[in-house]
Amino acid sequence: MQTPLTSFLLLALFATIFAAPPGTESAPLSLENNSLRVAFDSKTGLLSLLVNKLTGERLSISEEGFWIEAEEFSLEPKKIELRTFQKLNPESIEAVYVSNGREVTCTYTLAQTNHFLEKKLAVRSSIPFGWKNVVVSRMRLPERDFVVNRYPHQKTVTWFGRTPKGGIFTGMEMPFDNSEVWAKTLSLGYAPSLKVKANEWMDSEPVYLGVYERRALDREEFGLPLQSESAAMVAMTSKLLGPPRHSFAPAACGYWCEMEHFEYKDEAALESDLRALDLIREVGIDWVTDNIPWGGEIELMNRLRLKDGYQPGPIASKKYKYAKRIGLKMAFWPTMNSSNPWWEKKGRPFLPDIPEWTMFPDRRRLKGTFLSGKIFYQNIQGNCIANRPFRDWINQLSLDGMKTGYFPSWVMDGDFFGGGGVITRVDCPGKDHDHLYGDATYACDRALRELIENIRKFKPDTYITVCRPPMDQGVFTQRNVDAVFTIDELSEPEALPGLSGQSVNMMLGDKIRRWSRIRVHHHFFPHYIDWPQVFVGPPLMGSPHGRPWTSEAIDYVMLSAISSSPNQLYYLPAKSGLPEADKREIKKWLDWARAHAAYLMVRQDLPDWPQAGKVDGSAHILNDHGYLFLFNPNPDPTSAVFRLDESIGLIKGARFSIAAEYPSPETKTGLSRGKQVSWTVPPRTTTILSIKPE
Numbered sequence: 001m002q003t004p005l006t007s008f009l010l011l012a013l014f015a016t017i018f019a020a021p022p023g024t025e026s027a028p029l030s031l032e033n034n035s036l037r038v039a040f041d042s043k044t045g046l047l048s049l050l051v052n053k054l055t056g057e058r059l060s061i062s063e064e065g066f067w068i069e070a071e072e073f074s075l076e077p078k079k080i081e082l083r084t085f086q087k088l089n090p091e092s093i094e095a096v097y098v099s100n101g102r103e104v105t106c107t108y109t110l111a112q113t114n115h116f117l118e119k120k121l122a123v124r125s126s127i128p129f130g131w132k133n134v135v136v137s138r139m140r141l142p143e144r145d146f147v148v149n150r151y152p153h154q155k156t157v158t159w160f161g162r163t164p165k166g167g168i169f170t171g172m173e174m175p176f177d178n179s180e181v182w183a184k185t186l187s188l189g190y191a192p193s194l195k196v197k198a199n200e201w202m203d204s205e206p207v208y209l210g211v212y213e214r215r216a217l218d219r220e221e222f223g224l225p226l227q228s229e230s231a232a233m234v235a236m237t238s239k240l241l242g243p244p245r246h247s248f249a250p251a252a253c254g255y256w257c258e259m260e261h262f263e264y265k266d267e268a269a270l271e272s273d274l275r276a277l278d279l280i281r282e283v284g285i286d287w288v289t290d291n292i293p294w295g296g297e298i299e300l301m302n303r304l305r306l307k308d309g310y311q312p313g314p315i316a317s318k319k320y321k322y323a324k325r326i327g328l329k330m331a332f333w334p335t336m337n338s339s340n341p342w343w344e345k346k347g348r349p350f351l352p353d354i355p356e357w358t359m360f361p362d363r364r365r366l367k368g369t370f371l372s373g374k375i376f377y378q379n380i381q382g383n384c385i386a387n388r389p390f391r392d393w394i395n396q397l398s399l400d401g402m403k404t405g406y407f408p409s410w411v412m413d414g415d416f417f418g419g420g421g422v423i424t425r426v427d428c429p430g431k432d433h434d435h436l437y438g439d440a441t442y443a444c445d446r447a448l449r450e451l452i453e454n455i456r457k458f459k460p461d462t463y464i465t466v467c468r469p470p471m472d473q474g475v476f477t478q479r480n481v482d483a484v485f486t487i488d489e490l491s492e493p494e495a496l497p498g499l500s501g502q503s504v505n506m507m508l509g510d511k512i513r514r515w516s517r518i519r520v521h522h523h524f525f526p527h528y529i530d531w532p533q534v535f536v537g538p539p540l541m542g543s544p545h546g547r548p549w550t551s552e553a554i555d556y557v558m559l560s561a562i563s564s565s566p567n568q569l570y571y572l573p574a575k576s577g578l579p580e581a582d583k584r585e586i587k588k589w590l591d592w593a594r595a596h597a598a599y600l601m602v603r604q605d606l607p608d609w610p611q612a613g614k615v616d617g618s619a620h621i622l623n624d625h626g627y628l629f630l631f632n633p634n635p636d637p638t639s640a641v642f643r644l645d646e647s648i649g650l651i652k653g654a655r656f657s658i659a660a661e662y663p664s665p666e667t668k669t670g671l672s673r674g675k676q677v678s679w680t681v682p683p684r685t686t687t688i689l690s691i692k693p694e
Helices: 004-018 227-241 267-282 298-303 314-325 388-403 441-458 504-522 554-564 580-595
Strands: 030-032 036-040 047-052 057-059 062-070 081-089 092-099 102-109 116-125 129-140 147-153 156-162 166-172 180-182 185-190 194-196 207-213 249-253 287-289 329-332 364-369 375-380 409-412 463-466 483-485 567-570 616-622 625-632 638-643 655-662 666-672 676-681 685-693
Touching: 036 116, 036 207, 047 166, 047 207, 062 102, 062 116, 116 129, 129 207, 166 185, 166 227, 207 227, 227 504, 267 314, 267 580, 287 409, 314 329, 329 388, 329 463, 388 441, 409 441, 441 463, 483 567, 504 554, 504 625, 554 567, 554 580, 554 616, 554 625, 554 685, 616 638, 625 638, 625 676, 655 676, 676 685
Parallel strands: 249 287, 249 567, 287 329, 329 409, 409 463, 463 483
Antiparallel strands: 030 036, 036 047, 047 057, 047 062, 062 129, 081 092, 092 102, 102 116, 116 207, 129 185, 129 194, 147 156, 156 166, 166 207, 180 185, 364 375, 616 625, 625 685, 638 676, 655 666, 655 685
């Protein structure tokens, strides 16, 4: 018979046997992989520690919270109850805060193969509200051995925190953010300026927080990231944007290939453009952008009303059918807020019978700046796409075009004002739009991303290309995008400092490689979404840009583009015509690139940039086999120096051979892993080397 004492002793024994290990009851939740570990405070649900496992450094980075400012209320952790805090799975943790009919969910995600953490907020209220501002994360940074650098790139900002062995990188995954630092507190946020319905969940844009390890080639340059910082950022953006969806994709720009810039007057005008398409296909190009938005049918677009759909007219349809018949893949070119942003006489906002859908009633003149620094002016007037009824209408027109079956590709260009390229903060006085009165910047950007996403959902294999606004806003606006227009869109033939006497195509080749490096190393674009522009555009009526065709150094400019990206955009005198030898030369290199496309999807740049006195280039290696492109812009033979190791993508092999495939044969064998190789490149030429394991 059990006594009360024996019962108590048995209970105590069971409690001891089945008790959790000491300390686990209050052990903080954490996320961890091979690159970093982050721990969280169980009382607040906020990040409390970061360990850079690449360097072994333990960083006292802790979150002070988030902040949501609405017109009707404000929310932050100390004013709202932490309801639940849990690990959803091995890669994510969720904290849920509630207060008076409002709810905030914070989600932290660390994928097992990523070197960065992401954080998002989701907000809901039982009443409608105007969401003015948000701080997604406010972090306290280490006091010692930690240097903070603000790095603006395009319309985006990244913060680098440097430590003795490595560091962190962090920021908002969006343009036009409001991030700032004071003392050692970093606030990462932006101004949504959105109207939110009652009980509607509204997600914030993500914060990223990653780690890196310093490299031997790191050197500090004022205002620029370290090589290790750039590499870490590009590795992250490659994960966020995903791998290439298409293989080698050479395209021609219909507008800059002398095709019609206005409406087709008659069948003879169309016939002339069909012959231009013949030449484009003859030289080996696979894709072509339409020559003008909506096929140039400006009167058709200006007449559309709310219940109208879109179908191309009979003349434009003949062009699209012909392109498809000869194997050219045509890119549909719709617009988002003006029937034609570049045709000032006839281009105008859509749906004039619904004036409240326009951004402002009268035309305005705005000043813009190209990424290359050139200033321009334009007259603007357009619809506000941050307006759900209009956005649904213009999106349906875009989908109507894709449903015709003429277009395996889609391209967007323009700006948020109805013009051709002014990229700045957006002010819209529309009272019934999705945004709060005035600031429509984020709402417009969000709306454009939705238009692009809808094309991707409708036809997942569409080759989506963009010019403005995404090309100017930064890498985080490139989701669902396959190719982004170049920085130096006017392609003026200007020699690099210290160089002279080069042909036009050599100057353009140097610029292509330089601007592509800026895209990758300074703007953090994966190289495979760059879209370098090849050749100077031919002289066009009314344009101060363009040059007569030149046959010299075609190989140099084409290999500059091919080595930079699997995408290129060609400007050709498709009506004026090309010498037969030049056609064969262009096709030869396009065929070579098509046959070696897999190698063009990867790229490792050699240390030296295009410049006087140096040879620059890039390596394209898969499984210890691949190609090096070397470029010598100098008037004398100059040597390139590279090492046979991970710096060019060689992973496992012990011994290698190198053979020059172009312009003249030469072979070096028996080269051991880690060996430094010097290769002399003839003056003003490019050399292609093949590397194989022995």
